Amino acid sequence: MTSSVIIAVLVGYLLVLLAIGFWSSRESHDLKGYYVAGKRLPAWVIAFSSNATGESAWLLLGLTGMGYAIGVHAFWVILGEVLGVAMAWVFVARPFKEYTDRYDAITVPDYLTARFRDTRHVFRIVSAVIILSMVMAYTAAQLTASGKAFDSFLGTGYTAGVWIGLAIVLFYTTVGGFKAVAYSDLLQGVLMFACLVTLPFVAIPAAGGWTEVMGALHAEDPALLRPMGSYGFTLQGVLSAVGFVGIGLAFLGAPQLLARFISARDQKQIVGGGFIAVLCVIGFDVGAVLSGMAGRILFPGLLDPETVLPEMSASLFPALFTGIFLVVVLAAIMSTVDSLLILASAAVVRDIVQQVFRPEWSEKRLSFYGKLTTVVIGVGAIFMALAEVRMVFWFVLFAWSGLACAFTPVVLCSLFWKRTTRAGAIAGMIGGFVTTVTWVLFFKEGFYDLYEMLPGFAAGFLSTIGVSLLTQVPEGAAEEFDAVKEAVGPVFRSPSRS
């Protein structure tokens, strides 16, 4: 009975996803439709899509596990993510949208190529290499989580769970393109929000109430209620807190998130969307951390803290809600995988095939190859997922920072520093990415496990600024920079008009 209810909920959810794929299919026959939904998405969709894409299964399993393991110290993650999302929508989104509309750009490499007059396609090639390598790792990690979720909730076996998860995502992504991805993200984001906001209101009373939960946590280990955690106010404690805040920096310029700003109908959607996105990420993060803290009292001594959410959903709720929680975990996984597949497909077909080798091909033909590439990348990632079963969240955080460090410093400099040059931007991309990889491989352990986002960002900014100061700004770029600034206007006050 219980299992049949869970299966019914799951099947209902998967049918809705398939319906979204069919509903969106009419607009996926050209590249602009397939990769950015024809730039016609409203505020609600881009806001939830951006957050659902950014958070992934890490939010549900990783951040609840963090609340369980380190308590209040995980509030630093909330600070970083809320601030990162707010700054992205307030400062980055409108000038980026203005530029990409002027260039008719549909990808981040499109934007960089036009912004720096890159006739040699260096941005496209470097971007494709970085995006493909990181997307493979990131997608493999999400598929691993999918296999574990299907197996633990339905007993499908790990391998079957991986294939089922990928098959569903590939169907609606290839049939419906970015529109299906964005609207399924909206559905998935709403489900994630509803569950994470509800969970603490059920878990904390179940653990005896707020005062009892805090008292029990204090009795077990007072460090669980200290902002600096077990490290105290030491160098290691500060680096740990700064590293947690750094997780949110990726929202300022990761290409899978910038694609949401490109796909917005106009800048008006960005004003409304930002407010929704910030409220959404607050609900996500506060709900996840507080649930994890309550989970520590309800389920003491879990060997793997990242299983606290499935434990709570199975113990505190009836079967129908357990099914919904399974759907929410899958939603978090799928909303990230679909966006990554579209991102990687665009990097290959739009940025390399169309712009470098085959500009004469028809939109319909390119769209077909876009869908084919989506399938190939998905299947490629599955082999990584089948081989690397154990390393889910290590891969997620690594790929998240690799993409962010390659693109964010360069995008921010290109939007806000007139003196940025083509050579500087290329150096920044390569510097940020290489530093992230080498930090993880060679230096991280020796520097208190400092999260790779911070050295990656520092290297990206320093390379961009340093090389830009030694080279020439592309012709016309400075005038265009002023024109965009004038068109967008000030952030917090009304522009003066003549």
Next chain:
Amino acid sequence: MPLDAWLLLFVAVGLGLTLELTFYMARRRDRRTHAGGATRGSAGPEEAP
């Protein structure tokens, strides 16, 4: 929960929310002020009817 933990939680939530609210109110004020008569930006909030 100790006071410093509450403080961190309020700062974590409040900083980004205040930033976004300030931006949102400014853009809404701008739209109301210039409703109907603006020509700035490609399709910005200032162009709303």
